[in-house]
Amino acid sequence: MERYLAFSFEELPFVLLVLIIAFTVHEFAHAYSAYKFGDPTAKLLGRVTLNPARHVDFLGTLLILLAGFGWARPVPVTRENFSRPRLMGIIVSAVGPLSNLLIAFIGAVVYAGLLVNGVLDVAATSRGSEAFNIFFEKLIQLNVLLFLFNLVPLPPLDGYRIVEDLAPLRIRRKLQQFEPYSIFIFLLLVFIPVLRDNTIGRLGIWVYEISQAMFDFGVGLFT
Template sequence: MEGLNSFLRYPLEELPFILIVLVLAFTVHEFAHAYSAYKFGDPTAKNLGRVTLNPRVHLDVLGTILILIAGFGWAKPVPVNRGNFKNPRLMGIIVSAVGPLSNLLLAFIGLVLYHIFSSTGVLDGASAGVVKAIDLFLRRLIELNVVLFIFNLIPLPPLDGYRIIEDLAPLHIRMKMAQNEQWGIFVFLLIVFIPPLSRVTIQPLFQLGGDLIYAMSRFISIFI
C-alpha cells in the first residue's frame, strides 16, 4: 500500500472521491463541447452519441490514469466540424471555451456548497465521518475542476486553449499553425511527461489555481 501511495499523486484513501470528481468533471466538460456544437448546427458529436451525460462515452483511460499520477489529464476529445457552423470562427471559439468554463462552473458550485455547509451549521448533527467525507469531496471537486480549467486553456494542441487561439488568429497564421501542429503536440507531450519541464511550465500555471479559488471564495462570502 505504501508503494502505491508513493506512486499516486493523491492518498490512496482519497481515490473514491477523486474518481467520482473526475467522472463528473470530464463528463460535464465533454458534454458541454458536444451540446454547444450540436446547438450551433454541427451534428457530428450527436451522431457519435457524445451529446450525453453518460460518462462511458467520454472517459479516456490514459487521461484518467494520468490525472491520478500527475495531477492533470483529459477525456476523449469531442469531434467538431466547424464547417457546419453559420459563423465558424465565433462559434468555434464558444464551443472550445465552454468545456473549460464548465469546469470552472463546477468549481464555483463546489465553493458555494462548501460555504453553505461551513456557515449554516447544516451538518452539525452529522457524524464526524460524514462531515469529513463531504469536506474532502467538495475540496477535491473545487481543486480538480480549477486544475482542469487552467490546464485546458494552455495554448498547445490538442487542448481547448489551442483551438481558441486558432480560431482567433488570422488566416495566414492559422495555416502556419496547421502546418506545425504536430510539433505543438510533441511539445505538449514533453512538458506533460518530462518532470523538469512540467515544473517550469505547467506547475507554475497551476499555482494560479489557488489564487482563483481564493478570489471566487471571497466573492461567494459576500452573499453567504
C-alpha cells in the same frame, strides 16, 4: 504505490468521482453547443449526453491520477457546419473550460454555505464531515485546474483551438505543422521536472488563488 500517484489513496475515490463529473459536463458542453450551432457530428456519435461512458478517456484519467494533468475523449466538431465557423468555433471550444469553472464556483458556494451554517465541520471531527470536505475541496480545485489547463494553447486542448480560430489563415497553417508533435511536447512538460515547474506546474498557484477567491465569495454570501 501511493508515492507514484498525484493523490493519496484516501483521496482517490473522491478524485475519480469528481473527474467523472468534470469530464462528462465538459465534453457535453462542447457537444451540445456544437449541435445547437448546426453541427450534428457529435450528436450522431452519441456525444450529446451526460452518460460518463461516452466521454471519459482511460489514458487521460490515468495520467491525471499519476501527474495531476489529463483529459477526456475529445468531442469531434466539424466547423464547416457552422454558419460562422470561426466565431462559433471559439464559443464551442470555450464552453468546455467554462463549464468546469461554473462547477467549481457552484461547489465553492455550496461548500461555504454548508460550513457557515454548521452542516459540515471544517475540522472534520466525523467521518462524514471528512468525506464531504475532501469531496468539495477536490470538486473545486480539480475543476479550476481543468479550466486553466484546457486553456493552455497546445493541441488538442481547447486553448489551442481558440488561438487557431483567432489566428489569421497564414498563422493557422504554420501552427498545424506542429500538431503531430503536440503529444510529445505535452509529455515533456508533464514529466520533466524543470520544464513542468516553469510552465504548467505554475497552474497550481492559480488554482489555489481562484479556488480561495470563490470560497471567500461563498462565505460572504452566507455571513
